[in-house]
Amino acid sequence: MIGIVSYGSYVPYRRLKRSAISQVLGVAAGKGERAVASFDEDSLSMAVEATRDALRAAPGAAVQALYFATTTPPYAEKLNAAILGAAARLPVEIRAADLTGSTRAGLTALLQAADTVGGGARHALAVAADCRLGAPEGKAEQQNGDAAVAFVLGSENVIAEVEATVSLTREFLDTWRNPDERFAHTWEERFALTQAYGPLLGKAVQQILAKAKVAPKDLAKVVLDSPNARAVDEVARAMKLDPSQLADPLALTVGQAGAAHPGLMLAAALSAAKPGERILVVSGADGADAVLLRVTDAATRYSQPRSVGRMIESKGDVSYGSYLKWREILPTEPPRRPDPIRPAGPPMLRTANWKYGLVGSRCTACGTPQLPPQRVCARCRALDKMEPYAFADRVGRVATMALDRLAFSLNPPTVNVVVDFEGGGRFICEMTDCQPDRVAIGDEVEMTFRKLFSADGVRNYFWKARPKR
Amino acid sequence: MASKGIKDRVAIVGMGCTQFGEHWDKGPDDLLVEAAYDAYASAGVDRNDVDAYWLGTLGSGFSGLTLSVPLKIDYRPVTHVENFCATGSEALRQACYAVASGAYDVAMAIGVEKLKDSGYSGLVISDPPNDGTLGNMTAPASFSLLAPAYFKKYGLDPEKGKDVLSRIAWKNHRNGAKNPKAQFRKEVPIEAIKNSPKIADPLGIMDCSGVSDGAAAAIVVRAEDAHKYRKDPIYIKALSFVAGPGDGHSNPDYDFTTFREVVASAEDAYRQAGITNAREQISMAEVHDCFTPTELVLYEDLGFSPRGTAWKDVMDGFFDLDGKLPVNPDGGLKSFGHPIGASGLRMMYEMWLQLRGEAGPRQLRDPKLGLTHNLGGVPGKCVSFVSVVGREIG
Numbered sequence: 001m002i003g004i005v006s007y008g009s010y011v012p013y014r015r016l017k018r019s020a021i022s023q024v025l026g027v028a029a030g031k032g033e034r035a036v037a038s039f040d041e042d043s044l045s046m047a048v049e050a051t052r053d054a055l056r057a058a059p060g061a062a063v064q065a066l067y068f069a070t071t072t073p074p075y076a077e078k079l080n081a082a083i084l085g086a087a088a089r090l091p092v093e094i095r096a097a098d099l100t101g102s103t104r105a106g107l108t109a110l111l112q113a114a115d116t117v118g119g120g121a122r123h124a125l126a127v128a129a130d131c132r133l134g135a136p137e138g139k140a141e142q143q144n145g146d147a148a149v150a151f152v153l154g155s156e157n158v159i160a161e162v163e164a165t166v167s168l169t170r171e172f173l174d175t176w177r178n179p180d181e182r183f184a185h186t187w188e189e190r191f192a193l194t195q196a197y198g199p200l201l202g203k204a205v206q207q208i209l210a211k212a213k214v215a216p217k218d219l220a221k222v223v224l225d226s227p228n229a230r231a232v233d234e235v236a237r238a239m240k241l242d243p244s245q246l247a248d249p250l251a252l253t254v255g256q257a258g259a260a261h262p263g264l265m266l267a268a269a270l271s272a273a274k275p276g277e278r279i280l281v282v283s284g285a286d287g288a289d290a291v292l293l294r295v296t297d298a299a300t301r302y303s304q305p306r307s308v309g310r311m312i313e314s315k316g317d318v319s320y321g322s323y324l325k326w327r328e329i330l331p332t333e334p335p336r337r338p339d340p341i342r343p344a345g346p347p348m349l350r351t352a353n354w355k356y357g358l359v360g361s362r363c364t365a366c367g368t369p370q371l372p373p374q375r376v377c378a379r380c381r382a383l384d385k386m387e388p389y390a391f392a393d394r395v396g397r398v399a400t401m402a403l404d405r406l407a408f409s410l411n412p413p414t415v416n417v418v419v420d421f422e423g424g425g426r427f428i429c430e431m432t433d434c435q436p437d438r439v440a441i442g443d444e445v446e447m448t449f450r451k452l453f454s455a456d457g458v459r460n461y462f463w464k465a466r467p468k469r
Numbered sequence: 470m471a472s473k474g475i476k477d478r479v480a481i482v483g484m485g486c487t488q489f490g491e492h493w494d495k496g497p498d499d500l501l502v503e504a505a506y507d508a509y510a511s512a513g514v515d516r517n518d519v520d521a522y523w524l525g526t527l528g529s530g531f532s533g534l535t536l537s538v539p540l541k542i543d544y545r546p547v548t549h550v551e552n553f554c555a556t557g558s559e560a561l562r563q564a565c566y567a568v569a570s571g572a573y574d575v576a577m578a579i580g581v582e583k584l585k586d587s588g589y590s591g592l593v594i595s596d597p598p599n600d601g602t603l604g605n606m607t608a609p610a611s612f613s614l615l616a617p618a619y620f621k622k623y624g625l626d627p628e629k630g631k632d633v634l635s636r637i638a639w640k641n642h643r644n645g646a647k648n649p650k651a652q653f654r655k656e657v658p659i660e661a662i663k664n665s666p667k668i669a670d671p672l673g674i675m676d677c678s679g680v681s682d683g684a685a686a687a688i689v690v691r692a693e694d695a696h697k698y699r700k701d702p703i704y705i706k707a708l709s710f711v712a713g714p715g716d717g718h719s720n721p722d723y724d725f726t727t728f729r730e731v732v733a734s735a736e737d738a739y740r741q742a743g744i745t746n747a748r749e750q751i752s753m754a755e756v757h758d759c760f761t762p763t764e765l766v767l768y769e770d771l772g773f774s775p776r777g778t779a780w781k782d783v784m785d786g787f788f789d790l791d792g793k794l795p796v797n798p799d800g801g802l803k804s805f806g807h808p809i810g811a812s813g814l815r816m817m818y819e820m821w822l823q824l825r826g827e828a829g830p831r832q833l834r835d836p837k838l839g840l841t842h843n844l845g846g847v848p849g850k851c852v853s854f855v856s857v858v859g860r861e862i863g
Contacts, residue, residue, distance in 0.1 A: 337591070343600055343601025344600070351602070378716060378720055379720065400618040402610040402669050403613070403667075406591055406609060414606075426718065427719075430605070437670075453605070
């Protein structure tokens with residue numbers, strides 16, 4: 001049996017109310033809000049969050065392949081999945097690829113991972129994340145959202161078995177963006193509805209149901225994802241689905257999260273699914289992919305540490321002005337401070353476990369955890385008695401803090417905290433996703449992988465603290 | 470402790486110090502020439518009498534050439550030293566040990582910094598190539614970590630805490646107003662300090678030392694030779710310098726209400742000088758008031774106030790110019806300014822003036838023993854220098 005062993009999701013903390021856009025630009029306001037990646041997040045850092053979540057739910061998973069899907073890869077050339085693998089502390093012995101070019105890549109990654117397990121891999125990771133932009137005043141700006149999702153696929157302890165898959169690829173002009181462009185173009189909606197997505201989604205549904213000999217009424221949940229919302233409505237109507245069968249499109253809470261979207265809807269559906277139930281997922285863009293899943297008995301024993309619902313509820317507002325600054329749509333006056341220097345290749349390689357995985361060291365002579373990793377023990381001064389000690393999943397408390405209004409940041413003031421970890425170890429780092437004037441000594445924090453800055457085109461990823469979500 | 474000390478074996482026989490501030494019309498070369506010739510004249514020596522030089526600068530030049538070229542030093546040793554903001558004191562310490570060893574008869578310690586040419590706000594130090602994990606905290610933020618920790622530990626509400634910090638800045642400006650060489654030479658009302666724009670909460674811009682240009686120099690000789698140069702030299706009682714293991718950033722038992730490095734260097738210096746009760750025996754001190762909470766914590770680390778009580782001494786005026794133990798009578802880093810490489814020597818310059826009765830309107834009554842404290846780095850990870858000097862041997 002091949003299928004999903006665990007999943008993880010990530011919705012960034014910040015929300016932009018659609019009415020906040022309309023207040024500034026005067027455009028018609030949509031309902032609800034969209035999720036917004038913070039100034040220090042991108043598709044890759046969000047992917048790390050979702051991946052860590054999925055791996056926590058599948059302890060001991062022997063991941064041999066990693067597929068990272070996004071339409072907003074941080075690097076155009078340089079394997080983004082390699083950074084993801086390092087941050088998730090995956091071994092070097094994995095196949096890794098970035099899948100991009102279309103929002104469908106998210107579901108494609110899941111199918112690819114299932115096939116890799118079919119080909120003999122113990123476990124494969126499918127991760128999708130997107131940091132979706134839209135030009136100010138446009139529909140996409142309001143409708144899009146930022147999020148990430150990750151699935152561990154395997155052949156044992158499967159909670160949702162892959163019963164059937166279908167893939168269709170067809171060339172037509174609907175959504176396109178050149179490498180040097182930030183905002184996508186789209187053709188008019190009626191063309192895509194009648195000539196592309198309508199027929200393609202319909203065909204994918206028809207084929208997969210026929211393949212599995214399943215009728216629409218047998219489906220507990222249907223995840224329909226397409227950049228063309230009306231195509232989704234039409235297919236649902238044609239299938240004669242009851243509204244209760246349709247998965248929450250998360251339009252009012254997250255927004256259309258690109259490559260992550262169908263996976264995020266699936267993750268939400270899985271958390272409520274019962275053994276024996278079937279979930280159909282269809283993602284359309286430049287064609288359509290579909291997967292039919294059957295929830296297994298193992299799902300009753302599965303516990304998801306961080307549900308999509310919890311991620312959606314844990315939130316704080318961002319003003320439209322800050323959003324425009326964070327996405328660098330609105331240029332701002334630089335501070336009178338030197339630009340940060342780019343991180344250097346050789347030291348980054350030497351300290352990769354530390355930098356990407358937040359792996360410190362623990363003295364085997366006196367038992368003291370410490371970070372960054374040391375050779376001479378900070379407590380007992382023993383030399384080279386260290387073993388690796390991972391801090392990423394440990395919570396800590398704020399010992400003291402500083403608000404820095406002078407340091408370079410897209411979101412001043414920078415909040416710095418001294419974190420004392422449960423179980424030992426102290427670290428000074430930035431605090432993110434917080435209200436600067438509310439941070440207090442004794443606050444509980446957890447660690448999150450972020451982009452500190454870019455310099456000379458090198459994106460400097462490292463860890464920050466954030467209030468526990 | 471391994472240090473033996475050189476009590477009363479070395480004397481300062483001349484010092485020079487430039488005006489500190491915004492020297493738009495002077496480069497580091499000009500500042501060095503001024504401070505050096507000022508010191509030669511003060512000691513009554515010819516430039517050729519100086520056998521060796523120790524130059525302290527953090528970022529205004531590399532190598533001994535930074536000094537030997539503008540001064541046209543004729544083929545003599547010039548050692549460039551750097552120890553963060555304690556650079557100037559480190560230059561002095563090296564020069565003192567050099568003459569004490571007998572290797573040279575006359576040595577100069579000189580420090581310079583030209584900060585106002587960078588175009589940036591605050592101090593700029595560029596890190597060597599690294600893995601990008603070193604953090605991005607500015608100096609005011611790093612030192613502001615002390616404030617909430619100290620307030621919480623000793624039960625000061627934030628408003629009271631801010632009053633204490635503001636009074637420290639107020640006192641230093643009040644002293645600096647009496648100092649013609651200070652960068653800021655006027656008193657600042659306490660309300661203006663309290664309400665200054667926030668830099669690193671609770672620190673405002675008026676809690677920060679002045680960013681300035683300047684240079685200072687000292688000429689040192691063995692004590693037995695001092696009277697060849699002048700009848701009123703000052704004597705080195707103690708020189709202590711420690712670098713810490715950076716413990717405060719890795720050990721949760723450090724609580725950000727002390728500098729362990731300062732405690733260690735103060736203990737060492739007091740032992741060298743034979744001081745048993747600093748609060749009673751020290752007549753005056755120049756301490757490293759880079760930011761107001763630093764000075765607050767230093768009072769306790771240097772043994773001027775028992776733990777948890779320095780804030781009361783501040784409010785009582787204990788450290789004022791007319792208090793029991795005047796601290797930063799020259800205005801300190803706050804008002805005199807903080808050209809990094811020069812600051813440690815500037816502190817000693819005030820000792821030089823005060824111990825010899827040349828401090829003008831801010832002259833203290835009959836000071837006998839003075840202390841300078843100079844710190845480099847940040848709370849939890851720093852180097853610390855403490856010296857004790859006196860006007861008499863014994």
